[in-house]
Amino acid sequence: MSQKMKIGIIGAGTIGSVHADAYQKVADADLVALCDILPDRLAEKAKRHGVPLQYTDYHELLANPEIEGVSICVPNRLHAPIAIDALKAGKHVMLEKPMAMSAAQGEAICAARDAAGKVLQMGMVRRQGADAEVVKKAIDDGRLGDIYQIRIRLVRRRGIPGMGGWFTTKSESGGGGLIDIGVHFFDLAMWATGLWNPTRVSARTYAKFGSPMQDYHYISMWAGPPNYAGTFDVDDYAAGFVRFGDQATLSFEVAWAANANDEQMLEILGTKGGLKVGGDTVLLTEVDNMLADIKLNFDNKADGFAKELTKFVAAAKGQGEPAATGEQGVVAMKLIDAIYKSSKLNQEVTVGE
Numbered sequence: 001m002s003q004k005m006k007i008g009i010i011g012a013g014t015i016g017s018v019h020a021d022a023y024q025k026v027a028d029a030d031l032v033a034l035c036d037i038l039p040d041r042l043a044e045k046a047k048r049h050g051v052p053l054q055y056t057d058y059h060e061l062l063a064n065p066e067i068e069g070v071s072i073c074v075p076n077r078l079h080a081p082i083a084i085d086a087l088k089a090g091k092h093v094m095l096e097k098p099m100a101m102s103a104a105q106g107e108a109i110c111a112a113r114d115a116a117g118k119v120l121q122m123g124m125v126r127r128q129g130a131d132a133e134v135v136k137k138a139i140d141d142g143r144l145g146d147i148y149q150i151r152i153r154l155v156r157r158r159g160i161p162g163m164g165g166w167f168t169t170k171s172e173s174g175g176g177g178l179i180d181i182g183v184h185f186f187d188l189a190m191w192a193t194g195l196w197n198p199t200r201v202s203a204r205t206y207a208k209f210g211s212p213m214q215d216y217h218y219i220s221m222w223a224g225p226p227n228y229a230g231t232f233d234v235d236d237y238a239a240g241f242v243r244f245g246d247q248a249t250l251s252f253e254v255a256w257a258a259n260a261n262d263e264q265m266l267e268i269l270g271t272k273g274g275l276k277v278g279g280d281t282v283l284l285t286e287v288d289n290m291l292a293d294i295k296l297n298f299d300n301k302a303d304g305f306a307k308e309l310t311k312f313v314a315a316a317k318g319q320g321e322p323a324a325t326g327e328q329g330v331v332a333m334k335l336i337d338a339i340y341k342s343s344k345l346n347q348e349v350t351v352g353e
């Protein structure tokens with residue numbers, strides 16, 4: 001392997017550009033190729049990021065033997081097929097979230113990784129936040145004691161991306177806000193606490209803001225202007241309750257849109273202390289039989305994507321572990337599958353069945 005690992009990015013949209021910028025900060029990476037099916041976007045992005053090789057067909061990028069690793073930054077429907085093709089072509093794979101459209105697809109990606117003997121890293125960038133790291137360290141150091149309840153509130157007052165585009169079309173995305181943003185905090189909660197065993201779920205998803213699409217008065221349309229000829233058939237709000245055996249529980253609200261204030265919060269309750277990710281990071285505990293609020297101060301300025309991609313390249317070079325594994329991606333997908341199933345059946349369901 002050369003000193004710098006040659007990288008290609010497949011999908012030159014919003015997050016493809018974020019990866020392109022972040023790879024510039026990864027000392028061991030050399031971003032050499034970009035792929036998108038839209039030739040104009042491809043040319044513009046390649047120029048912007050100074051990427052020499054351009055492909056409109058990802059198979060041709062994968063056929064280039066010089067390229068050792070790829071970032072996959074395409075709509076969710078294409079995650080599994082492109083990841084599997086890339087692994088079969090002998091590339092290390094950095095796969096954006098959500099892992100796939102279902103846990104079954106995620107398992108197929110892991111099988112392809114095992115057959116290829118290459119590195120697969122999931123794009124769970126929220127773990128790279130300094131606040132997340134501080135919370136995980138506090139948990140690992142035993143400062144929370146036994147953890148028994150987690151609360152996730154991930155609510156946008158109005159934030160449906162690309163109304164009528166791939167994000168709001170279930171056959172392209174696998175779902176709405178739940179799979180799009182919920183996956184970040186489900187992963188964060190399980191990673192921070194080590195509770196990778198969700199067992200039962202009771203949940204309900206709703207679609208209250210996207211139909212008819214013209215009635216949605218969006219504030220931010222960063223994912224492009226609305227396409228009123230397109231589709232909205234996904235969730236914009238989800239609430240539910242998850243059991244981790246008889247050990248712990250998790251309640252959540254995840255919304256792309258709701259008549260509620262914006263909030264991004266993960267709260268973890270333990271017998272010795274409680275902590276939040278989102279807002280001030282304050283350990284609520286007791287010291288000398290008095291209630292104590294201990295504010296944790298840390299530098300939160302690092303670029304999470306650069307940290308994530310640095311870990312991907314290091315893992316590909318055999319110098320570390322992937323920052324988030326395929327197996328963890330599959331657990332998150334099983335949880336999401338169960339949430340959608342519970343909502344559809346209107347009853348509690350077993351995760352993984």
Ligand SMILES: NC(=O)c1ccc[n+]([C@@H]2O[C@H](COP(=O)([O-])OP(=O)(O)OC[C@H]3O[C@@H](n4cnc5c(N)ncnc54)[C@H](O)[C@@H]3O)[C@@H](O)[C@H]2O)c1
Pocket residue numbers: 010011012013014015016035036037038041056058073074075076078096097098123125180223
């Ligand atoms: N980690 C994060 O915080 C984060 C943030 C945003 C998006 N994402 C994820 O990144 C992925 C892409 O999201 P986005 O917002 O960049 O979407 P986007 O629509 O802006 O970009 C997707 C790009 O993929 C291209 N594309 C489609 N089919 C292709 C194909 N067959 N070959 C090559 N390119 C193809 C499209 O033309 C488009 O340019 C999604 O899975 C999304 O969930 C992650």
